Amino acid sequence: xxxxxxxxxxxxxxxxxxxxxxxxxxxxxxxxxxxxxxxxxxxxxxxxxxxxxxxxxxxxxxxxxxxxxxxxxxxxxxxxxxxxxxxxxxxxxxxxxxxxxxxxxxxxxxxxxxxxxxxxxxxxxxxxxxxxxxxxxxxxxxxxxxxxxxxxxxxxxxxxxxxxxxxxxxxxxxxxxxxxxxxxxxxxxxxxxxxxxxxxxxxxxxxxxxxxxxxxxxxxxxxxxxxxxxxxxxxxxxxxxxxxxxxxxxxxxxxxxxxxxxxxxxxxxx
Numbered sequence: 604x605x606x607x608x609x610x611x612x613x614x615x616x617x618x619x620x621x622x623x624x625x626x627x628x629x630x631x632x633x634x635x636x637x638x639x640x641x642x643x644x645x646x647x648x649x650x651x652x653x654x655x656x657x658x659x660x661x662x663x664x665x666x667x668x669x670x671x672x673x674x675x676x677x678x679x680x681x682x683x684x685x686x687x688x689x690x691x692x693x694x695x696x697x698x699x700x701x702x703x704x705x706x707x708x709x710x711x712x713x714x715x716x717x718x719x720x721x722x723x724x725x726x727x728x729x730x731x732x733x734x735x736x737x738x739x740x741x742x743x744x745x746x747x748x749x750x751x752x753x754x755x756x757x758x759x760x761x762x763x764x765x766x767x768x769x770x771x772x773x774x775x776x777x778x779x780x781x782x783x784x785x786x787x788x789x790x791x792x793x794x795x796x797x798x799x800x801x802x803x804x805x806x807x808x809x810x811x812x813x814x815x816x817x818x819x820x821x822x823x824x825x826x827x828x829x830x831x832x833x834x835x836x837x838x839x840x841x842x843x844x845x846x847x848x849x850x851x852x853x854x855x856x857x858x859x860x861x862x863x864x865x866x867x868x869x870x871x872x873x
Contacts, residue, residue: 634701734791
């Protein structure tokens with residue numbers, strides 16, 4: 604019998620708790636640690652759709668990257684069915700679905716979010732980015748390539764619907780990556796001799812400053828830059844617990860949509 608507690612312990616071996624930021628909330632956040640697990644669902648986020656997928660599919664556990672509760676941007680003070688998060692937590696508790704979340708510790712861990720991101724982009728000689736707090740990675744492309752070519756490569760590799768970027772006037776070859784909101788490490792990428800930094804959630808002035816400093820800055824989106832780690836988690840869980848049915852959630856995707864200049868309005872089409 605495999606329990607939630609055993610799965611959490613295994614995930615902590617992959618991504619030790621001490622790697623998490625001091626504000627973060629990781630590990631088992633919901634449910635019974637001694638609950639037997641036969642079916643586990645893996646997802647970047649625990650949304651209402653993911654919860655329904657777990658409940659309807661008979662899953663006892665959801666393993667996610669983003670915490671379902673108690674992070675600094677979304678603290679939980681009440682659990683009430685008349686609030687979106689309270690309704691989500693109530694339904695998971697009533698259905699007996701446990702939640703284990705590996706967040707900033709999985710960002711920093713070897714083989715975690717950012718190593719997986721670097722791999723997806725085809726970087727070699729990957730190592731922690733100096734000054735990147737152990738989170739970001741830096742590596743190199745097989746050859747220098749025009750920035751727009753690398754942007755298209757990233758779009759295809761990560762399944763992005765669109766990418767924002769600022770051109771620092773250089774070809775891309777020495778590339779730093781930071782999955783999710785890592786724009787604060789742009790200076791570290793510059794100091795490490797990078798020509799390009801790929802991350803997400805970049806603010807306007809971040810693009811201005813990077814271009815002025817000669818750094819190509821690419822915002823490939825929060826979901827696309829972190830979601831590749833979910834397949835890694837599925838593979839590692841299947842290997843460690845062969846009797847466990849593990850699958851990536853099919854109900855969750857990037858919530859961000861793009862409207863492009865010049866696109867036809869579908870409501871005006873006949």
